[in-house]
Amino acid sequence: MSTQEPAGKQANSGRTNNRSTRNTSIDVAKLAGVSQATVSRAFNPSSKMSPETRRKVLDAAEALKYAPDAIARSLISNSTNIVAVIMQNPMNPFYAKALTKLSIQLRSFGKQILYFYLDDPDNLHEIINQVLQYRVDGVIITSVSLTSNLADICFDFGVPVVLFNRHTNSPQVQAVCCDNIQAGRDCADYFFMKGYRKFAFIGGYDKVSTSHDRKTGFLARLKERGIQNAKVYHSEFAYEAGQEAFRHLIKDMGTPPEAIFCASDLICAGVMDSARFEYHYRIPEDIAMIGFDDIQLASYASYNMTSFVQPMDEMIAKICELIMAPEKNNIQPNLTLFPCTLITRSTA
Amino acid sequence: MSTQEPAGKQANSGRTNNRSTRNTSIDVAKLAGVSQATVSRAFNPSSKMSPETRRKVLDAAEALKYAPDAIARSLISNSTNIVAVIMQNPMNPFYAKALTKLSIQLRSFGKQILYFYLDDPDNLHEIINQVLQYRVDGVIITSVSLTSNLADICFDFGVPVVLFNRHTNSPQVQAVCCDNIQAGRDCADYFFMKGYRKFAFIGGYDKVSTSHDRKTGFLARLKERGIQNAKVYHSEFAYEAGQEAFRHLIKDMGTPPEAIFCASDLICAGVMDSARFEYHYRIPEDIAMIGFDDIQLASYASYNMTSFVQPMDEMIAKICELIMAPEKNNIQPNLTLFPCTLITRSTA
Numbered sequence: 001m002s003t004q005e006p007a008g009k010q011a012n013s014g015r016t017n018n019r020s021t022r023n024t025s026i027d028v029a030k031l032a033g034v035s036q037a038t039v040s041r042a043f044n045p046s047s048k049m050s051p052e053t054r055r056k057v058l059d060a061a062e063a064l065k066y067a068p069d070a071i072a073r074s075l076i077s078n079s080t081n082i083v084a085v086i087m088q089n090p091m092n093p094f095y096a097k098a099l100t101k102l103s104i105q106l107r108s109f110g111k112q113i114l115y116f117y118l119d120d121p122d123n124l125h126e127i128i129n130q131v132l133q134y135r136v137d138g139v140i141i142t143s144v145s146l147t148s149n150l151a152d153i154c155f156d157f158g159v160p161v162v163l164f165n166r167h168t169n170s171p172q173v174q175a176v177c178c179d180n181i182q183a184g185r186d187c188a189d190y191f192f193m194k195g196y197r198k199f200a201f202i203g204g205y206d207k208v209s210t211s212h213d214r215k216t217g218f219l220a221r222l223k224e225r226g227i228q229n230a231k232v233y234h235s236e237f238a239y240e241a242g243q244e245a246f247r248h249l250i251k252d253m254g255t256p257p258e259a260i261f262c263a264s265d266l267i268c269a270g271v272m273d274s275a276r277f278e279y280h281y282r283i284p285e286d287i288a289m290i291g292f293d294d295i296q297l298a299s300y301a302s303y304n305m306t307s308f309v310q311p312m313d314e315m316i317a318k319i320c321e322l323i324m325a326p327e328k329n330n331i332q333p334n335l336t337l338f339p340c341t342l343i344t345r346s347t348a
Numbered sequence: 349m350s351t352q353e354p355a356g357k358q359a360n361s362g363r364t365n366n367r368s369t370r371n372t373s374i375d376v377a378k379l380a381g382v383s384q385a386t387v388s389r390a391f392n393p394s395s396k397m398s399p400e401t402r403r404k405v406l407d408a409a410e411a412l413k414y415a416p417d418a419i420a421r422s423l424i425s426n427s428t429n430i431v432a433v434i435m436q437n438p439m440n441p442f443y444a445k446a447l448t449k450l451s452i453q454l455r456s457f458g459k460q461i462l463y464f465y466l467d468d469p470d471n472l473h474e475i476i477n478q479v480l481q482y483r484v485d486g487v488i489i490t491s492v493s494l495t496s497n498l499a500d501i502c503f504d505f506g507v508p509v510v511l512f513n514r515h516t517n518s519p520q521v522q523a524v525c526c527d528n529i530q531a532g533r534d535c536a537d538y539f540f541m542k543g544y545r546k547f548a549f550i551g552g553y554d555k556v557s558t559s560h561d562r563k564t565g566f567l568a569r570l571k572e573r574g575i576q577n578a579k580v581y582h583s584e585f586a587y588e589a590g591q592e593a594f595r596h597l598i599k600d601m602g603t604p605p606e607a608i609f610c611a612s613d614l615i616c617a618g619v620m621d622s623a624r625f626e627y628h629y630r631i632p633e634d635i636a637m638i639g640f641d642d643i644q645l646a647s648y649a650s651y652n653m654t655s656f657v658q659p660m661d662e663m664i665a666k667i668c669e670l671i672m673a674p675e676k677n678n679i680q681p682n683l684t685l686f687p688c689t690l691i692t693r694s695t696a
Contacts, residue, residue, distance in 0.1 A: 099438060115433070115447070126406075134419060135418075272650075273650055277649045302620075
């Protein structure tokens with residue numbers, strides 16, 4: 001097992017450290033009175049062992065200033081236990097929550113997250129190139145679509161790719177989404193049940209699959225019910241975009257619709273604030289509204305927003321399953337859909 | 349340079365890939381008509397070169413399905429170019445923003461983030477153990493204090509540690525904070541200037557240095573101005589905690605204070621909503637309020653909150669400087685403070 005510490009014998013120039021005199025797992029095993037294999041397993045959170053034994057090993061390791069070298073080990077196992085997560089919208093609370101839950105679940109499998117913020121979709125190519133240098137076990141991409149060219153590159157490197165909250169036509173990429181089309185249909189039905197007959201949809205950019213699918217389901221169901229004149233606005237998934245869209249809507253329509261389906265809670269908060277504070281409409285008496293994602297803000301008393309919630313725990317579990325057992329991916333459909341649930345509060 | 353691809357010759361069992369027949373940087377250099385050193389530099393975002401040359405190399409690399417092996421390279425350079433980030437409150441928009449900005453700045457130095465969510469402060473020890481297995485260039489810890497024992501462990505491994513938004517007494521740990529004591533004093537002065545004379549402070553847990561320092565500065569300045577009876581409440585940095593604290597305050601005081609300093613915007617939003625919707629007070633006419641961090645919500649029309657903003661860009665730049673040149677840390681003070689600025693909106 002001495003291959004676990006090849007660089008431990010090198011001086012780490014420019015820093016004060018004692019790597020050059022570092023102890024090995026053999027020393028730790030001796031001190032703890034366990035086998036060397038037990039020492040290895042003690043450092044793997046997904047290995048089952050009694051808390052007492054693990055504590056004994058970790059205490060011995062600490063006394064001897066020993067830590068296994070995951071990097072050297074990865075050269076043997078060809079796995080770094082690193083999963084790359086590429087996020088475009090980390091400031092959206094929905095994705096901050098997803099990152100938190102991904103971290104918890106991946107850690108339970110002994111996997112760590114190499115995190116990449118995608119400031120510009122045009123940089124995805126460059127980031128994928130960087131990701132592939134780290135011998136990652138998989139790539140999870142949130143809120144970004146992937147061209148089939150980039151999907152091919154990952155496939156060629158044997159790295160499974162899972163999209164979260166976006167889907168694509170590439171057969172080599174797995175996607176985990178909620179059933180946005182059905183949620184759009186459910187929204188139309190709910191508004192109808194409440195007696196509304198004049199509608200608008202305010203979404204993110206239409207090329208974004210989540211927004212597109214929510215709109216598609218909403219308009220299709222309205223059409224089935226005989227409504228074909230719903231107004232549609234597209235912009236960013238952001239508060240300010242919601243305000244702006246509502247101003248456009250009032251400018252275009254003169255009077256507002258009876259009910260608005262917003263493709264995200266942030267958009268809905270902007271629409272609500274513009275409607276209430278700039279135009280003095282009452283919600284839901286003058287205009288009813290429904291948002292999407294049930295972020296914390298949706299439950300704040302200032303908004304108390306009716307919103308769709310995605311089953312995030314189940315979705316994250318599915319993503320981890322796809323990353324952990326990529327060989328199964330070929331025999332499954334490449335888009336896994338989860339149902340959304342409407343949380344009714346005071347806005348509709 | 350063949351040492352860069354030692355595992356490229358191994359089959360990656362259980363996955364479809366072509367690592368076993370993978371091309372090397374020599375092949376890429378030939379195809380692109382550049383030197384091998386240029387190929388290396390093209391994959392390092394911090395290396396200066398013309399966009400045309402970089403594009404030529406990356407296109408050639410892609411055609412040959414080549415990526416440098418950062419893991420194998422790290423065995424030679426003893427640097428993985430990985431910086432660990434350990435976060436306790438990733439759902440707080442302030443930290444989601446910090447992670448985003450850290451990612452941008454570290455990437456400009458060619459560094460990637462290994463992300464750890466700390467679900468429980470008691471797990472910090474275990475996470476530090478995991479971090480050290482990855483040969484990281486540094487550890488950034490946000491919203492968590494570090495015991496000197498854990499600081500010693502990192503020091504022994506030669507890994508620089510920087511705390512963001514917390515400080516500690518350990519001489520081996522650098523901390524980057526805003527001047528929370530001064531902000532507390534500024535808040536007292538601002539409230540006084542506005543004519544308020546009856547105060548409360550609603551903070552996070554008092555053992556958290558940010559909350560403690562904001563309170564300390566606020567109360568000290570009030571005392572200098574002859575006010576010694578300000579009410580103090582402590583709880584979590586969360587919306588619901590703010591609501592709860594306001595209910596306690598009304599139960600204790602009967603009538604509310606004239607002005608409340610909240611240690612975070614999320615607390616302040618909870619206080620505002622409880623005051624307005626549960627007790628029907630007007631803000632700021634009945635009670636003035638000031639929050640902290642200027643998160644996006646503070647500028648939403650429903651809150652329009654007066655709040656302190658931290659100079660995040662400068663703070664993140666300082667953190668990166670401390671991580672990139674850790675040998676300088678010993679000759680600097682181990683706490684770097686940045687001034688906060690009050691953003692005045694409608695709540696005070």
